Amino acid sequence: MRNRLSPRQRGFTLIELLVVIAIIAVLISLLLPAVQQAREAARRSQCKNNLKQIGLGLHNYSESFGSFPPGMVEVFSSGDQGNWGWAAMILPQMDQSALYNQINVAGYSLGDALLDATKIAAMRNGFPVFKCPSDTGPDITDRDINPKGMTSAAQNVYLCRANYAGNAGSWRMYKTKADAAAAGRDIGCVNGIFWANSKCSFKDVTDGSSNTILVGERCYSQAQFGPDSVGTSTQPHGAHIFGGATSVSNTYYGMADVTGVGESFINGAAYPRNSFNSLHVGGAHFVMVDGAVRFISDNIDHNKSTAAIDSAYERLLGRDDGQPVGEF
Amino acid sequence: MRFACVSVLLFVSVGCWGTGSPPLGAVTGIVTLDGKPVSGARVTFQPRDGGRGSVGMTDAEGKYKLNYRQGEPGAVVGLHSVSITTAERESRDKDSKPSESRESIPNSYNEQTTLTAEVEPGGTEIDFPLDSKAKSMAPVVSFSGKSVKASEH
Structure with a gap:
């Protein structure tokens, strides 16, 4: 008892206290950036999970129908009238049967569905x-689609923004092989999984399903697509879930609304609209045809200058x- | 106490790491066609040994500056294939048709390019004096002021 109350007992000196405070401050300053990184890591996980779900949905569709869905079901090829895209086809496989039935993907074109205000509202929710x-x-993209029979700009409809685009090939984007041939191109064009009215199945992916990209990311806008040099101010504009317009007047015939190609580097500035890019630092997520989700670095070997x-x-990106x- | 400070500093420095870009060298230069500067041309450097290329656009005076990524100027150090094109595949106005008809540079400088350039660590100035009548001849490319015959594929 007496020992505990000994006069020899003393508190902290000022120096000791300051050192302790300094160490705590340093530790906290280390922790704070880590918390921000943890948030981005969580968002990355969520994004990976989204792609996994989309991959599984496409696999289930393929099991049911014997092939992957068409990139775009081309009913209209003029006047920006809407056609269903691949993601609309897999809504039942993504646990969205109610939405699939409500907007009547089975019965009509997207242009027909856009004549109905309640269907538009459902598709704007996404x-x-x-x-x-x-x-x-x-939440709502600025890429327009027109209802059936309505082709003026005043009748444009804007649906929800999406971030996942199907693989349409390794170099340049065309609706079909025939369209590419008409433009004098063949190699590196329309050699992905999705194109207009496509019915690509596992057997067509002769490079192997773990070696071929199925779906990748497309972000809406990114500082790096700004005017860092003259003329590169286009933005990727994200993607559409439900479809797009394959009209000739539309950039890349509207296929860029639902698919992407390797015309620009991953997260690259030139032609981001029809390519794959994300706001994740250092690359983008892709789901391969076998269902594996990969983060591909934007340092990956990529020669976009030539068709080869x-x-x-x-x-x-090329399946065959x-x-x-x-x-990689 | 001194030991504690040093160990804290070590701890902090261990926490820093690089961004993972390969070694880059800054590249600038001027593109001319028959002696006249080419504006709005896209200059793409593609490393011969594989990897991500770099892109730059020429301004009104034909000057370009390569970017590896946004905020990361330069190109991977080493030998590159170079392609230069003025075709605009993406319409700026979203309802107008994209056209490839604007191409004013011969094919042998873009899709079937024979241009090459060496990027050195530090800064490299590479001018491209192009010839509108060029077919598949190897063009003369000047590196850092001196004229060098570009090698064929």
Whole structure:
């Protein structure tokens, strides 16, 4: 008892106290950026999960119908009238049968559905599986679609923004092989999984399902697509869930609304509208045809200058180039 | 106490790491066609040994500056294939048709390019004096002021 109250007992000196405070401050300053990184890591996980769900939905569709859905079901090819895209086809496989029935994907074209205000409202709501949580874009995209028979700009309809685009090939975007041939192109065009009225199945993916990209990311806008140099001010504008307009007047015939190609580097500035990009630092997520979700670095080997399929990224996008990729 | 400070500093420095870009060298230069500067041309450098290329656009005086990524100027150090094009595949106005008809540079400088350039660590100035009558001849490319015959594929 007496020992405990000994006069030898003393508190902290000022120096000791300051050192302790300084150490605590340093530790907290280390922790704070880590918390921000943890948030981005969580968003990345969510995005990966979204792509996994989309991959599973496409697999289920393929089990039911023997092939992947068409990139776009081309009913109208003029006047920006809406056609259903691949993601609308897999709504029942994504646990969205009610929405599928409500907007009547089975019965009509998207242009028909856009004549009905309640269907438009449902499609403007969208659902979160098709949105990357890291994307800061608006909920409603600025890419317009027109209802059936209405082709003036005043009748444009704007639906929800999505962030996932199907793989349409390794170099340039065309509706079909025939369209590419008409433009004098063949190699590197329409060699992905999705194109207009496509019925691509697992057997068509001769490079192997783990070597071919199925769906990738497209963000809405990103500072890096700003005017860092003259003329590169286009933005990616995200993607559409329900479809687009394959009219000739539309950029890339509207296929860019639902699919992407390797015309620009991952997260690259030139032609981001028809390519794959994300707001994740250092690359973008892709789901391969076998259902594996991969984060592909934007440093990946990619020669976009020529038609030839001669780089790793082009080989991943091409389904039948005969050049499987090992590690990437 | 001194030991504690040093160990805290070590701890902090261990927490810093790089962004993972390969070694880059800054690249600028001027593109001319028959002696006249080309504006709005897209200059793409593609590393011969594989990897991500770099892109730049020329301004009204034909000057370009390559960017590897946004905020990361330059190109991967080493030998590159270079393509230069003025075709605009994406319409700026979203309801107008994209056209490839604007191409004013011969094919041998873009889709079937034979241009090459060497990017050195530090800054490299590479001018491209192009010739509108060029077919598949190897063009003369000047590196850092000196004229060098570009090698063929």
